Amino acid sequence: MDRVPDYMKFIGEDWTPKVKKLLLVTCASRSGSSVLTEFLKQHPEIYSLQGENNVALKKVSMTPPDMADDRLTADDLSFLRETDGYLTLQREIARDLITDPVKFKNGDESVMWLAVSGANYMRQLFRKTRDANTSVRLDPERFAACFVHALDDCYASRIPRDDWKSVNTFLLARLTEQYPDFNPFLYDIDKDAMRELTGLEPDHFASQLDVIVEEPPFITLAPSKPPRVDDLNRKWLLLKTPANVYRAGFIRALFPNAEIKVIHLTRHPGASINGLVDGWVSDGFHYSAVNDLKVFYPDQDRVLDLKHWKFDMPPLWPSFTMADVYDVAGFQWSAAHWAAINYMKEFCDGYERFRFEDIVDPHKRRKSLAALSRFAIGDDSIAELPWIDRAVANSGPGGAIPAPDRWRNREKFISPRLQDGKCRELAEEFDYDV
Numbered sequence: 001m002d003r004v005p006d007y008m009k010f011i012g013e014d015w016t017p018k019v020k021k022l023l024l025v026t027c028a029s030r031s032g033s034s035v036l037t038e039f040l041k042q043h044p045e046i047y048s049l050q051g052e053n054n055v056a057l058k059k060v061s062m063t064p065p066d067m068a069d070d071r072l073t074a075d076d077l078s079f080l081r082e083t084d085g086y087l088t089l090q091r092e093i094a095r096d097l098i099t100d101p102v103k104f105k106n107g108d109e110s111v112m113w114l115a116v117s118g119a120n121y122m123r124q125l126f127r128k129t130r131d132a133n134t135s136v137r138l139d140p141e142r143f144a145a146c147f148v149h150a151l152d153d154c155y156a157s158r159i160p161r162d163d164w165k166s167v168n169t170f171l172l173a174r175l176t177e178q179y180p181d182f183n184p185f186l187y188d189i190d191k192d193a194m195r196e197l198t199g200l201e202p203d204h205f206a207s208q209l210d211v212i213v214e215e216p217p218f219i220t221l222a223p224s225k226p227p228r229v230d231d232l233n234r235k236w237l238l239l240k241t242p243a244n245v246y247r248a249g250f251i252r253a254l255f256p257n258a259e260i261k262v263i264h265l266t267r268h269p270g271a272s273i274n275g276l277v278d279g280w281v282s283d284g285f286h287y288s289a290v291n292d293l294k295v296f297y298p299d300q301d302r303v304l305d306l307k308h309w310k311f312d313m314p315p316l317w318p319s320f321t322m323a324d325v326y327d328v329a330g331f332q333w334s335a336a337h338w339a340a341i342n343y344m345k346e347f348c349d350g351y352e353r354f355r356f357e358d359i360v361d362p363h364k365r366r367k368s369l370a371a372l373s374r375f376a377i378g379d380d381s382i383a384e385l386p387w388i389d390r391a392v393a394n395s396g397p398g399g400a401i402p403a404p405d406r407w408r409n410r411e412k413f414i415s416p417r418l419q420d421g422k423c424r425e426l427a428e429e430f431d432y433d434v
Contacts, residue, residue, distance in 0.1 A: 013087055015094060018232040022258040023376055024251070025240040026344055027265035028336035029285075029311040030275030032356035036265055037240045039359070039369065041098075043382055045235050047227050049096040050124075051219045052241040055131065056092035060085040063243075064288040069313045070243040072250035089254075095127070097227050121223040122147050125171070132186070132218045136179050146174035165189065168220035173197040186216040186284065202283065215311075216284040236261075236377060243312040245339040248347040261350040261376060264340050266430045268357065269333055269423055270414050274407035276311060276329035285310040294322045298413060312336065326410075330417035337426050350375065353430070357404060 150170035172184035286308035314335035358368035373382035
């Protein structure tokens, strides 16, 4: 089941130099990039990855702990070219490429596409599930049986055939029956629905993974059409991974013939820091194993029980392994934005900054997306798509966007960090009141 997907023959092994247009969404973690990506990737002139490119980089040892931090340069790509790593990286990114989502309509050719490509979809699901759950040895045949049962479960429940979130939910529940150590709560699914299907609670499982390939919460997949060579020449490839902000030279070398445009997404530092802290105290977002990690959580006056660093690892991260979690989050927020301002501009052909708050505000969204659309693809078509309003509610773990002032519940911890020199200077640069 684990082999190079059939569509690789359409783009070739060494395909990244063929890419002519590249959109990079850069921001700090927990700043709304998943929401923005939901908007962008539905556009017919944009193709993307199912998830983030960190997974492909981990496969070629280009992320921590194999690297000191998240920085990558053109020299690192040159090193990969001297080994099998370069083509492995090309292959791993290509495995995750998607273009037009499959839409189900009577008589539509996409129904025929699914009929002949269902095996490819199941193979991709197997690979993603296997890579994410490193502590469970998945058997391909048992996985295939679970997949078929999940489709039957949807049919029995009268769930529409294009509700792939439900298909994935039923699949995860079936896998839990087959593998007692398989933890379905690590996925971006409805936790209450999973409790009802399995009778289990999240604390039934070990909270920390031994080996991290993909950061939980793991994404669920929907079937989609793979790109062709013509897409590489004509459409915009969208990459959304916060740590890419430290990899400008590497990305420029990986896509040497592409016009690169950077969408720098900002969010109020209080909201972003609060979101980062939420992640640090949750059971998700593990990134890399770290020894002697003693991050303090003042809300409960305790040291977090952690074996893994969470979110990205900027330069100087080792200085924060025994820090207050709010200092860690403030450092991660400011480091990412300083890198976007000081390094990304140097390697790109176009740079524009947009506010997350404007994208999700019903009164400002259309205007903001029209401006983004003109920058990204030269017209207003992104803002004019009918799915825009629905996409906000359907994006991100939990399917909801937190209230903009929710961070004030932790204001006594967050406000002092906003007065830090770097955070305050960036907040003023982005026109946020702190």
